[in-house]
Amino acid sequence: MRKLVVLTFVTLDGVMQAPGGPEEDSTGVFKWGGWSVGYWDDTLGKVMGDQMGHPYDLLLGRKTYEIFAAHWPRSTDPGAEGLNNARKYVASKTLKKLDWKNSTLLGPDIVTEIKKLKQQNGPEIQVHGSSNLIQTLLKHDLVDEFKLKIYPVTLGKGKRLFGEGAIPAGYKLVQSQTTPTGVIVATYTRSGEPKTGSFALETPTKEEQARRSKLSTERPK
Secondary structure: OOOEEEEEEEEOOOEOOOOOOOOOOOOOOOOOOOOOHHHOOHHHHHHHHHHOOOOEEEEEEHHHHHHHHHHHHHOOOOOHHHHHHOOEEEEOOOOOOOOOOOEEEOOOOHHHHHHHHHHOOOOEEEEEOOHHHHHHHHHOOOOOEEEEEEEOOOOOOOOEOOOOOOOOOOEEEEEEEEOOOOOEEEEEEEOOOOOOOOOOOOOOOHHHHHHHHHHHHHOOO
16 A cells, blocks of 8 residues: 655645745635745755655646646746656646646546555655645545645635644644745654643542541641
8 A cells, every 4th residue: 555645835824825836726805825936945855856866646626737747848947857858747627638747637536536546556656835725635544644835924814734634633733844945844644643641630530638647647747
């Protein structure tokens, strides 16, 4: 079974909408598109190179697919070759034709199709952007790993990584670092259910109360 990995730029308050520019997604009158650009540096470039420097397949929602397909086939930027050569699986109810090479449109039962993909042999499946699709993945507990870049900024509104699809889940931090611009790079893997407990002081039992009372009376004055 291969891993499904979500690679996401996210603000401190959980917003992942339009990190790279206003044109990416202005849904909901979102005015802060491009909030990640001012924090980019060589360290983040290396991180992305490492995370995408091996074979992978892509799983994308419609909007992210259209953004990528309009840019990467004509790009010579770092990472372009890997993205263009990767097999792309697209979740969409409206697209009928996919022009970007190695692209496949998933059927109407997206959850079942993704479960089948995970059972197949092959490289890890990476999800970039695709905020609406991520909610479906979260709801059905299909994400094995998050590779987050957490930016030192809050926006107050926008599409959130852990939105309406989030379920109670536990994660383990397996790797982290901080870039010179203050971006926290953190990798979390799925690890069971949330652990709960209480810091409330326990009321002593009658036996414990009696033992404490006895000790206090026997203590030398």
